[in-house]
Amino acid sequence: MSFQVHSQDFIARSRDALADAPLQSALGKLRMGLSVRRREAVAALPEFEALREEAAALRDYTLATLDRQLETFEAQVRARGGEVHWAPDAASARAIILELCQRYGAKKVLKGKSMVTEELELNEHLEAHGLRCVETDLGEYIVQLRRERPSHIVAPAIHLRKEDVAESFAAHHVGREHADRSTAEALMAEAREELRAHFLSAEVGITGANFAIAETGSTVIVTNEGNGDLTQSLPKVHIAVTGIEKVVPTLEDASTLLRVLARSATGQEASVYTTFSTGPRRPEDPDGPEAYHVVLVDNGRSAMLGTEFEAMLRCIRCGACLNHCPVYGQVGGHAYGSVYPGPMGAVLTPQLAGLDDTVHLPTASTFCGACEAVCPVKIPLPSLLRRWRQRAYDARLDGDRARWLLRLWAFFAARPRLYHPLLSAATMMLGWLAGPGGSFRRLLGGKAWTESRNFPAPEGGSFLAGLQGEEFAPTPRKARSR
Amino acid sequence: MRVALLVSCLVDGLRPSVGAAALALLREAGCTVRVPRQQTCCGQPAWNSGDRATAQALALKVLQDFADVEAVVVPSGSCAGMVRQLPEVLGPEHPRLGEAEALAARCFEITDFLVNQCDFTPAPLGAGQTLTYHDSCAGLRELGVKSAPRTLLERAGYTLTEMTQAETCCGFGGTFCVKYPAVSVAMADEKLASARATGVPLVTGGDLGCLIHLAGREERAEAGLSFRHVLELLVPTPAPALGAGHP
Numbered sequence: 001m002s003f004q005v006h007s008q009d010f011i012a013r014s015r016d017a018l019a020d021a022p023l024q025s026a027l028g029k030l031r032m033g034l035s036v037r038r039r040e041a042v043a044a045l046p047e048f049e050a051l052r053e054e055a056a057a058l059r060d061y062t063l064a065t066l067d068r069q070l071e072t073f074e075a076q077v078r079a080r081g082g083e084v085h086w087a088p089d090a091a092s093a094r095a096i097i098l099e100l101c102q103r104y105g106a107k108k109v110l111k112g113k114s115m116v117t118e119e120l121e122l123n124e125h126l127e128a129h130g131l132r133c134v135e136t137d138l139g140e141y142i143v144q145l146r147r148e149r150p151s152h153i154v155a156p157a158i159h160l161r162k163e164d165v166a167e168s169f170a171a172h173h174v175g176r177e178h179a180d181r182s183t184a185e186a187l188m189a190e191a192r193e194e195l196r197a198h199f200l201s202a203e204v205g206i207t208g209a210n211f212a213i214a215e216t217g218s219t220v221i222v223t224n225e226g227n228g229d230l231t232q233s234l235p236k237v238h239i240a241v242t243g244i245e246k247v248v249p250t251l252e253d254a255s256t257l258l259r260v261l262a263r264s265a266t267g268q269e270a271s272v273y274t275t276f277s278t279g280p281r282r283p284e285d286p287d288g289p290e291a292y293h294v295v296l297v298d299n300g301r302s303a304m305l306g307t308e309f310e311a312m313l314r315c316i317r318c319g320a321c322l323n324h325c326p327v328y329g330q331v332g333g334h335a336y337g338s339v340y341p342g343p344m345g346a347v348l349t350p351q352l353a354g355l356d357d358t359v360h361l362p363t364a365s366t367f368c369g370a371c372e373a374v375c376p377v378k379i380p381l382p383s384l385l386r387r388w389r390q391r392a393y394d395a396r397l398d399g400d401r402a403r404w405l406l407r408l409w410a411f412f413a414a415r416p417r418l419y420h421p422l423l424s425a426a427t428m429m430l431g432w433l434a435g436p437g438g439s440f441r442r443l444l445g446g447k448a449w450t451e452s453r454n455f456p457a458p459e460g461g462s463f464l465a466g467l468q469g470e471e472f473a474p475t476p477r478k479a480r481s482r
Numbered sequence: 483m484r485v486a487l488l489v490s491c492l493v494d495g496l497r498p499s500v501g502a503a504a505l506a507l508l509r510e511a512g513c514t515v516r517v518p519r520q521q522t523c524c525g526q527p528a529w530n531s532g533d534r535a536t537a538q539a540l541a542l543k544v545l546q547d548f549a550d551v552e553a554v555v556v557p558s559g560s561c562a563g564m565v566r567q568l569p570e571v572l573g574p575e576h577p578r579l580g581e582a583e584a585l586a587a588r589c590f591e592i593t594d595f596l597v598n599q600c601d602f603t604p605a606p607l608g609a610g611q612t613l614t615y616h617d618s619c620a621g622l623r624e625l626g627v628k629s630a631p632r633t634l635l636e637r638a639g640y641t642l643t644e645m646t647q648a649e650t651c652c653g654f655g656g657t658f659c660v661k662y663p664a665v666s667v668a669m670a671d672e673k674l675a676s677a678r679a680t681g682v683p684l685v686t687g688g689d690l691g692c693l694i695h696l697a698g699r700e701e702r703a704e705a706g707l708s709f710r711h712v713l714e715l716l717v718p719t720p721a722p723a724l725g726a727g728h729p
Contacts, residue, residue, distance in 0.1 A: 015664045031672075326651040330668045364662055366655025366669075367530060369623035383570075386530065393532030402657065406528060410536040413491075413522040414543065420522075423495050437722035439701055448660035452667045453698035456496070456724045463494045463501030464519060471516050475509040477605065 003090065003119065003299075003352040006337030010360035013335040026161050027332050034155075034323040037267025038374065045263065055260045056378040058253055059314035062245075063305065069214045069247045070296065076217025080279030082292035093297045094125040097206065097239060100293055101131055104237045106203035112221060112228035113137035114208025115153050115317060116243050116297055118339040119352070122206070134198045136227040138191055145172045151333030153340065154265050154319035159332045162187065195227065205231040205289070207277075209242035210316070211257060212294065215250040218278040219294060222261065222271035229275050238277060238289040244296050245313040257316055260376035265318040300352050308387050312347050314377040321371035321381060327364055336361060343371035343381045350388050359397045362388035424465035431460025483599070486516045486551040488544075488565070488589075490558040491523040492690040493711075499721040500690065503713040504557040504592055511600040513555075518547040526564040529571055530656055541571045545581050553599070554589045557713055558689050559621020560656075565589040566624065591621055593631040593688055593712060604716040608640030612682045615642060615712070616673070616696070617649045618689035631688055631712045638716055647676035654695040670699040677707055684723070686712045697724035 006013070017023055042048045062069055074084040085100075087093035097120075101109060109131050111117065123133040123144070135144040139156035143149065145168045150156030157165070166181035169190055173179070180186045207228055209219035219240040221228045232238045248254050262268040281288030304310055322328045322342035333341035338349040338361070346361035362385040371381040392398050412419040434440060434457030442450050449455055485508060493500045508515045525540030544565065548554050556562040566589060568582040576582070596602040615635070621627040632642055653659065653669025660666075674696060677685050685707055687693055697709040708723035 011662065011664075014662065018664055018668050326653070326669050326672075327662075327665055330665050330672075364658070364665070366619065366651050366653065366658045366666075368619035368651035368655070370619075370651065373623055386532065389530070389532030390534055391532070393534075398531065402531070402661070406531055406533060406536070409523075410528055410533070410540070413525075413540060416520045416522055420519075423491075427495050439698065441702075448663050449698070451663055452702060453663075453670075453695065454701040456694045456697050456701070458496045459498055459721055461498060463489055463498035464517070464521070466498060467501075467517060467519075470519055471514065472505060472509055474512045474514055475506075476512055477510050 003349075004121065005349060005353045005357055007349065007353075007358040007361055009337060010335060010364055013337060014331040014364070017331040017335045022161055022164060023159055023332055026159050027329060030155075030158055030323065031329045034266060038264060038320060038323065039267075041263040041267040041269065048260070048263070051256070051260050052376055052378055055257055055376055056314060058248070058256060059316075059377050062248055062253075063310060063313050065249075066244065066247070066305065069249055070244060072214040073212055073217060073247050076214065077279070077292075077294055078217075080217050082217065082279045082294060085293060085295045087295055087297045087299070090120045090297075090299050093120050093241070093295055093299065094122060096295055097122060097241065098126060098129055100237070100239055101126065101204050104203055104291070106131060106237070108132045108134065108198065108202040110198060110202040110205040110231040110235060111135045111140065112205065112207030112231040113140050113156070113223065114206070114241060115150075115339065116208055117206065117241055118150060119299065120241070120297070122241070134195070134202065136195055136198070136231050137223070138188065138225055138227070141191055141195065142168060145169075149334065149339060151341065152319060152322055153317050153344075154322075159334065199230050199234050202235045204237045204239060205233075205235040206239045206241060207232045209240045209246055209294075210261065211254045212240075212242055212247045212296075213251055213254050213276075214247055216276075216278055218251075218276045220254055220274065220276050222258070222274045224266075224268075224272040226273050229273055232275070232277055233288055236290045237293070238280075238291070239293045239295060240277065241295045241297060243301055244298050245301050245315075261316055261318050264320040264374065264376040304351060309347065309351060309384060311379050312344070312351070312384060314379050315344055315348070316377060317344075318376055320374040320376065324370040324374050326368060326370065327366065343385070344379070347379075347381060347384045347388065355388065355391055355395065355397060359392045362386075362392065363398070420462065420465050424462040427458035428461045431458045433457070483513050483552050484516065485513045485553045485555050485595075486518060486548050488521060488524065488548065488554050488556045488561060489517070490556060490561040490690070492694075493557055496694065497690055497711065497721070500557055500711045500713050503711075503717040503720070504555070506717055507592070507596060507602070507604065507713060508555060511596055511602040513600070516551060521547045524561045524564040525571070526561065527656060529564065529567070534571070537571050541568045541582065542578065544568065545578060545585060548585060549581075552588065553595065554585065555592050555595045556589065557592045557711070558691075559591045559618045559625055559627055560689050560691060562589055562591040563620035563624035591625050591627050591630075591688065593634055594625065594627050597630040597633050602634070604634055604638040605718065606639045607718065608635065608638040608715065611639075611684070612641045612643055613684040613686050613715075614645045614677055614680045614682050615648060616645075616652060616677070616685055616687035616692060618687055618692050619651050621688050622649060627688065631686075634716060635686070635712065640715065643680040643682050645676040645680050647673055650676070652692045652696055654691045656691065659695055666695070667699055670696055671703075674700055674703070674705065674707065678705065683708065685709050686715060688712050693724055
């Protein structure tokens with residue numbers, strides 16, 4: 001697989017993230033922002049829970065009939081004058097897109113926000129072949145200037161503060177020595193001016209697709225800035241790149257998913273722009289691209305069908321699981337070392353990159369369940385994470401020490417005659433050492449706990465070892481106080 | 483009602499007074515309580531570590547230890563949530579799946595049981611005392627336990643001041659807290675800041691794992707909150723609070 005990850009270093013990266021004050025200040029705003037907005041949007045729509053059920057069932061139906069939906073989609077795109085390209089893996093997707101750019105003599109390519117092209121590392125590939133790629137989503141644009149990766153699937157620059165953005169603009173924008181960069185509005189206006197020249201000079205626009213509608217052969221993007229619309233309508237060629245699982249049967253189905261998507265992602269009832277692209281410009285159309293291509297990317301997705309991870313293919317990339325994940329909220333997206341971070345990324349990344357290098361991702365979760373509780377298509381994320389842990393355990397990818405301790409504990413837990421006296425003796429000793437209400441600052445072998453926490457001492461002795469009898473009669477309070 | 487008490491290994495080993503409180507409260511609520519002496523652990527550490535074979539072996543032990551009772555009551559949302567998952571642990575083909583399903587269906591977190599099965603009113607021990615409640619994740623999201631512990635505390639006369647982050651994970655997470663201690667502690671710090679902002683002196687909750695993690699962090703930070711399992715607040719003479727030993 002060509003999917004690049006740096007997830008082996010999760011522990012070091014997460015420690016760096018926790019010590020990074022600007023990042024922590026940016027993440028603090030995320031924790032207080034998007035989840036509150038989602039809660040308000042959901043509270044305002046009484047049928048939201050029913051919609052989640054409907055959306056999950058719709059995604060399952062689509063996956064069960066995926067071959068048919070994709071064939072219908074392809075036929076409809078062709079019928080409207082577009083072309084469909086099938087990419088079994090990342091390398092073939094990159095080759096197809098490069099070939100298309102070359103076919104149309106492109107020198108400059110506009111990019112709409114798209115996670116699948118991040119997954120493909122498309123910009124690097126096109127630039128290596130002499131093309132200039134310009135990200136047009138504000139967040140992606142900022143991240144591209146900084147030569148970083150998006151840290152969130154919906155809000156790519158969520159790890160940055162306004163000051164960081166001002167610094168990047170100052171370093172990269174030529175001839176703007178005296179620009180006012182003190183407000184978000186000023187920064188946005190500056191980016192808009194910089195991007196305008198690109199919009200008018202690029203030959204190809206590449207976007208992702210939030211949905212691909214089989215019935216109509218349309219691709220759909222939802223954005224809040226409108227730059228995605230310019231990307232797909234101004235250049236003479238539009239290439240929509242999307243995962244094969246993003247297809248939906250009908251326009252009606254797309255609207256069902258749209259109702260849960262924006263509310264889950266940003267707490268909006270609908271995104272500012274929801275744009276449908278259907279084929280190239282017709283003679284009577286006032287604008288639009290002369291050529292329309294859709295690249296359908298598999299890259300490990302079809303291998304999930306029919307497996308215990310199939311439910312992950314329901315994902316509509318809303319980012320709600322990231323916004324509500326307390327681990328993501330502390331360490332941010334870059335710590336995960338994958339373009340797909342947070343709970344959805346921790347399930348998807350091992351599938352795309354293999355478990356050997358990504359074993360931390362399913363492990364670095366408390367199973368708190370906040371992700372599953374907000375997922376608009378009800379993906380049982382903790383349960384899927386646990387299945388990766390089972391595979392890691394079976395393949396002996398978890399640490400030897402953890403494994404040995406687990407075995408030791410299991411040995412005793414299965415043998416109550418040993419377990420109870422030992423537990424009682426050990427807790428008696430610890431309780432006596434610490435004294436009533438005491439705690440330990442250090443424990444032999446317990447550094448992982450005590451490096452930053454005290455260990456409250458056991459009271460001393462175990463409950464079961466000290467209990468007389470096994471069956472106890474009721475003692476209603478009135479009878480007792482008489 | 484005849485119930486069995488699943489003590490949970492943390493209560494059994496670290497804080498027997500919570501086990502004693504559980505037993506006393508169930509009896510007071512009119513239950514005949516069996517405390518199976520052979521019980522050890524529900525197997526959650528193995529299950530969440532991906533060790534299915536050990537989790538299955540301990541699941542079968544739980545089935546054996548807790549046969550023949552009307553209800554299994556647990557002073558931990560986390561362990562009660564694990565018992566609810568026993569059918570998944572055994573898998574759809576297992577010959578004892580039916581038994582596991584029956585056990586899962588009659589397993590209760592203790593505050594939920596006391597309020598919703600027994601309509602229990604505890605002794606009025608809380609007059610004049612204010613506290614805040616930490617919702618543990620498994621109790622809240624796997625079992626839907628939200629109002630029951632608050633109902634018991636209010637019936638006992640305590641005044642609750644809710645923290646803004648009551649439902650946010652505290653970062654304990656079983657083995658997570660020692661596999662990723664830095665992240666775990668950062669999560670605790672956010673929780674503790676939210677608890678301190680209420681101005682109350684005491685944090686309570688239904689899961690000992692969360693509470694020792696939070697108490698240990700609070701004590702290391704030399705800050706002033708103390709911690710008790712919710713059951714300790716419903717019986718007359720509780721042990722010293724967690725974190726009470728700090729200077």
